[in-house]
Amino acid sequence: MESTVTLDKVARQAGVSSSTVSRIINGTANVSAAKRENVLRIMSELNYHPNVLARGLASGRTMGVGVLTQDISSPFYGSTLRGIEGALQGTGYHPIFISGHWHLQEELEAIDFLLSRQVDGVIVLGGGVPDERLQEVARRLPVVVLGRSIPGLEDQCLRLDNFAGAYQATRHLIELGHRTIAHIAGEPSHRDAQDRVSGYRAALESVGLPFNPELVQPGDFHEAAGFLAATRLVESRILFSAVFAANDQMAYGVRLALHRKGLRVPEDVSLVGFDDLPGSMYTTPPLTTVQQPVEDMGRAAAQGMLRLLRGERAEVQRMDVRLVVRESTVRRRSS
């Protein structure tokens, strides 16, 4: 184990005080060019790297931004994390990721973890942490929330118009002549899932189509649920010519179930998803879906955070959703 190089050692080597070295590192005051040069040289000679802990302890700022996500391996949140990462890049701030696994207790602990790590701000991606807790945290440090709207923190919350997305998706199917459109719903406790059902329903009603509860199957945002739901639908002999799945992962499941039942997409059944996961461009056929600007959302959240850290307002904007028409939807065959 090599001994660690401290700022003091650098100072001694350079024949200056540690404050001077600190000033040079932080650019916090004027230092004569000669000394700066010299110190800089010695720093790199000794391969000095400041101890972030000591720095954080002394200054009260750690340059860390905590990011509470639900699943580090989720294809959906992945791009958002990447967006956050990208926006923070080069700002001196670094993201610190931690997952809550859709589990309240874990989420709460994750927040405590971040706080005890003295992060300078927290970005929360969805999840179920009570509004009150987030409000509390927001009183202590900058907070930006994605996918939820917290009373009193509206300015720091970035939401997506799930209703509009679902509405567009369903309208698209209607405009292709579909009249019996099934919906595979998402995890019932999720606000997003509820909004998508509402959007679906509103679209039907906007053209006077009946809302048939039998056509709405419960799901949970995972492939298996889509598979099961579509299987049930086919086996129950309810007629439908199109399916709107509340997310792409379930759409994949639906796709496979239809395939197993000998139904072709899009010839026999049109299929729309929601999210536009990276893989949806490469399914067979490529999936028509509602695109969420997930990476942009991450970027926007991080930029809002940077603004808060600068003492400005977050001013994160509501992000728009858009339907990407690919090949899984087609005009209904006149039968």
Added chain:
Amino acid sequence: MESTVTLDKVARQAGVSSSTVSRIINGTANVSAAKRENVLRIMSELNYHPNVLARGLASGRTMGVGVLTQDISSPFYGSTLRGIEGALQGTGYHPIFISGHWHLQEELEAIDFLLSRQVDGVIVLGGGVPDERLQEVARRLPVVVLGRSIPGLEDQCLRLDNFAGAYQATRHLIELGHRTIAHIAGEPSHRDAQDRVSGYRAALESVGLPFNPELVQPGDFHEAAGFLAATRLVESRILFSAVFAANDQMAYGVRLALHRKGLRVPEDVSLVGFDDLPGSMYTTPPLTTVQQPVEDMGRAAAQGMLRLLRGERAEVQRMDVRLVVRESTVRRRSS
């Protein structure tokens, strides 16, 4: 902003010294039951959370394990990260993720970042950091490396038998009667990609089949490359009845390209991937692929790390790969 509760405040409130409180927190010495009770109560009343920075500075241990990954949003590494997370759960240690984006400079900076954050150990997932640098780091603190083998650190490196996986995949196709098997290779600079080509070639030669360079198309592990490669293959009119793609993502691209060209999988062309991504079970048809125990690998790496942190040897084992036969491969039609 609420004021922070320090250990000192707790001590004062409880009428004991801060050392006593520290001892209670760390269970590092005997404290009378009465005092412990009381202090514990006050701690929760005041909602006290130890400052990890101060603790790390004083003790030299931060309970953080740095994890250098390449892409936080990669479907492949995702499960590994999750495995690491899971294995660390409840041990007091926490992972700190950082991405190198397959970019040497970034990777080196990421390592410096982790070191300056005083992590207690580092887990490296693949990437291109020079062996020497990793050896250097390993002299300072526990290091576990996934997907590479570093001279002198063999005991702390977890590798996968890519050769064997590719060999199995190719043999599987051969046993189904295929004689003209194309291979879409991975990123040429990756050791894994090279090993997979070797495995493919060895399998062919093991049954006396010729290795035809025309059947090997370059790729880079991404969907688009698979798409392009398969398109080239079909358009070049080289005959082939099966494709072994160096990873699942490229297999997806191949699948779509074949679809576009009117070739059915598996009726016209059998297809095998490598990785068994979460989505491969739900492609149409579900993909035959070489399963990597990615989550287990993460877990194993983390467990090795925990052993190192305890002062024991890492003793990470070589992990085995296995072919998962699904529906994208089928006996060759006797034509």
Added chain:
DNA sequence: TTGTAAGCGTTATCAT
């Protein structure tokens, strides 16, 4: 412009 010295919130080493 530069140095001195007092923290920052813990842990760890002594005493007692």
Added chain:
DNA sequence: ATGATAACGCTTACAA
């Protein structure tokens, strides 16, 4: 069993 007190490595008034 408990309490002073000195680190830990850095930042930041305050002086000079």
